[in-house]
Amino acid sequence: MHVRPAGLFAKMAARYNADVQVEKDGDVVSGRSIMALMTLEATCGTVLRVSATGPQAVDVLDELSALVARKFDIPDEQ
Template sequence: MNKSEGEFVVGSELGLHARPAGRFAVLAGHYESEIEVGLGDEWVDARSVLSLLSLAAGRGTRLRLRAVGPDAQEAVAALGAILEESRESN
């Protein structure tokens, strides 16, 4: 089983608010791998918008991603890119 992990900095001025959290959760749902997002000792399901919002991750927050499954590396790379986006149009 493939495993992948990464650490990413939230780039959005408004942090991981509802719109990017929604995009993130939808994209996570397209992968077969089990994907979690971590902040400190707390890990949440990457497919749950409410769980992502519960992290209250503001700009500059370092979040960890971990995935286990056949597309783990691809998932971590794509989801990490969403976290690091600085644009507000999404």
């Protein structure tokens, strides 16, 4: 995951009272850490499993899902 998407993801995850975890190929990292997300080396099309626990777990997962669906609000290259 590049810096900008990792930053957007981590910033959104940190807004909620929930522990967000991101998994790729058995490696699990905090969804609140830009550096940890970048260590997953996820590229476009990589399958990631995102989970959350805590009072706002459902809310944060909904928001993160929407962010990913919008491709992190990054315009497509032409």
